[in-house]
Amino acid sequence: MNEQEPKLGMVQEIPELPIETIERLRKEVISKIDKRFLMSDTLISFVSKVRDKHPDWRKWLVLHVLIDSSPPDDVELIKDDFPGEDSAVGFLKSVLDKK
Numbered sequence: 854m855n856e857q858e859p860k861l862g863m864v865q866e867i868p869e870l871p872i873e874t875i876e877r878l879r880k881e882v883i884s885k886i887d888k889r890f891l892m893s894d895t896l897i898s899f900v901s902k903v904r905d906k907h908p909d910w911r912k913w914l915v916l917h918v919l920i921d922s923s924p925p926d927d928v929e930l931i932k933d934d935f936p937g938e939d940s941a942v943g944f945l946k947s948v949l950d951k952k
Contacts, residue, residue, distance in 0.1 A: 878945035
């Protein structure tokens with residue numbers, strides 16, 4: 854038996870998807886920092902920067918989850934996080950680290 858194969862009865866931890874991570878971190882920011890986070894200058898500034906850099910931003914589900922909006926029905930959604938400094942997960946973690 855390969856050591857990397859799970860043994861019978863063992864529970865494998867399933868990594869969170871970017872969307873689940875953003876939902877969890879967003880709730881944490883709202884509960885620990887400020888319920889008005891969705892209207893904050895910090896969030897508005899981040900979202901504006903991402904929209905400017907990514908003309909296809911409407912396709913990115915992570916942005917809709919972050920700002921609590923509904924994605925359009927007529928596009929195929931990208932379910933990954935934005936790369937690098939545009940990462941929604943990274944943004945939320947940095948907000949939590951500052952408090």
